[in-house]
Amino acid sequence: MFARLPRPHPFDVRIALAGLLGGLALWALGLGLRPPDAPGVLWGGRWPLLLPLVLTAGCEVLRRTAPRVTLPVATVALVLDQFTQGSLVTIVMFTDVMYAAVLYGSPGAARRIPWITGMLSVLGTIVPYAVWREPEALLIGLATGVVAFAPASTGLIVRNHRQAADAALLRAEQTALLAEMDRTQAVTAERARVARELHDMVANHLSAIAIHSSAALSLDDERTSRDALGVIRENSVAGLSEMRRLIGILRDDSGDREPAAAPTLEGLEALVDTARANGLDVTLEAGHGEGLPAPVGMAAYRIVQESLTNALKHAGPGRVRVALEQRSGSLAVTVTSPYGEHPDGPRAPGSGAGLVGMRERAALLDGTFEAGARDAADPAHGRIWVVRACLPVAEGESE
Template identity: 70%
Template sequence: MAVRLPRPARFDVAVAVAGLLGGLLLWGIGLGVRPATEAFVLWPGRWPILVPLAVTAGCELLRRAAPRTGLLLGTAAVVLDTLTRGNLATVLMFTDLMYAAVLYGPPASARRIPWITGLLTVAGTVVPLVVLRVPEAVLIGVATGLVAFTPAATGWIVRNHREAAEAARLRAEQTALLAEMDRSQAVTAERARMARELHDMVANHLSAIAIHSTAALSIDEPDTSREALTVIRENSVEGLAEMRRLIGILRDGDDEPAAVPTLDGLGALVDGARTGGLDVTLDAAPGRVPAPVELAAYRIVQESLTNALKHGCPGRVSVALVRRDGVLEVRVTSPYGRRDGPRVPGSGAGLVGMRERAALLGGAFDAGPDGASWTVRATLPVTEGDPA
């Protein structure tokens, strides 16, 4: 099966044509490298010069497509050229083949060729000097170095620079990719944080409004309607205030609201839930805890009370916060079962948000039915030391 070589590059074709034309010009004017009377010249005529010239020009077409093959054939051609009167263009094209073999060849060849040519240069300097014992013998090694070692070393240097530049480009692309991934993750995390804040701040008030507006529409009693409208107005005002605060965060770019809810506000939160119709008991004395833990605990209690208002049955809701063994345990229990009164549909985003808050702090979260009760449990690690 015949091996089909890749098509030569346009530049390589130009180099081959230029080398061939230059060699023909030198041949035409009778300018050779060596006199016909030199001892090593076996074919002193003019026509033998064209054979290595044509072979070397053909090898230039392989300088990128098959650099090792081109170098082997070019080496045979330049050896043949030394047996003729020689042509300077043949020698110059051979140096280009040596350079291209190191620059475009396989890594193994690129490492070996400079070493081989270097050893040949040393041998070409030392051996003739020892054998002939004349200073002019050093010129053999100089010629070998100029024709073989110098282009090989130049190709090695250029190849190293290109590989270093390519490695730097790949590192820059990788750095840019990692930066883009970090940016995307930061945007996603910020969106999730704002979604949790929006849900936790507004859902409680909207749920109370929905429940009491449904009650006001379904029960035709003036006192009940007035009480429901009072609760609706209070939650509307508070919801608007929360929305303005959230809009201020988005507009000003602050990391947290100016007034972050704390565990000291649990009493007011429970009072609001009682106003909404829940029978809530609170047992909370956790002491000082870090601000992120405090905010997460507050939001978990807030969302649990909202869910109890939306989905719970009549009965007592208990809220307990206990700090022990380096963790803050949050537990909210509400009646669970069928509900005859008005109900607000839920999307499940509240449970997702509570779970995310606990996970961000390295804690644990669980929510589900426990007999006749629905229990929300959260365990939030508390860092010892300064809670701030």
């Protein structure tokens, strides 16, 4: 069975029809390149001109879809045309087939054809002149270069320009894709950062409000209720102020607003005092040094803040211990609290976002984080909940 020929391109069909009609017009007018009795014309007369013309026109139809087939057939047609009176249209269509074979052919053919036609042009110049010693013999090589080497070289140049343009377009698309991925990652990271900040700022105040409001509702004691309402008011005002500050930062894109001061370990004493006012028995062992990088100080502050919030919601009765120790190249943060086992559930609901946020803060600094229940060193204290983070402090980053 014959292989199914590829469907020709419409533009190639129009080129073939134009060439065929042009060649037929010259044939009808009796215009040839040589007279019938010229040397080398084996098939004189008008009719032999049609065979090379039709073959070359057929090659033009498949110039784009089957360049490996069309070039040998067109070469045979051009050779046949040399033994007739010759048709200018056949030669012109052959040059287009040569150009298309390089432009649309395989990469190997695109490299070989210009080299082969160039060598034929050189040999067509040297050999005839060496044999005949006539200046007119040089025209053979010139004709070969015009008909074969020039269109092949042009096709190679156009092909290289197209490949360069395609490569540039591909790089532009890849750059745009990478930029979109970076933008998406930046948006995701910013959303995660805002979520951590929002949780860390507000959760502590809301947890205190929830716990003290439950106490005010469950105890029929005016003094206790008044104290609880005072704590609720303080935490609600503080939480509302933090919310307004964060919303103001998110909405203000003018660049005129001074950036809000990020929390540092210098505010740890005030944070512990607030936790004590909310009912926690907290002991602070602030063995941290000075001059820590701002990201490390902020992360340590937030981890302690969230740990105290979790202790307020979940810890059993007993002392909460906060310890910071600056070691060689790192800052260790440890918060321990009595492991609470409440039959009715925690004193305030939790979602687990706090542990996720603390782990993310440590990971952003290439640090480590762990949290879980374990037996206390003193068996009399039972089980405790331990939060431990180790935050690296790179040399040269301290302020």
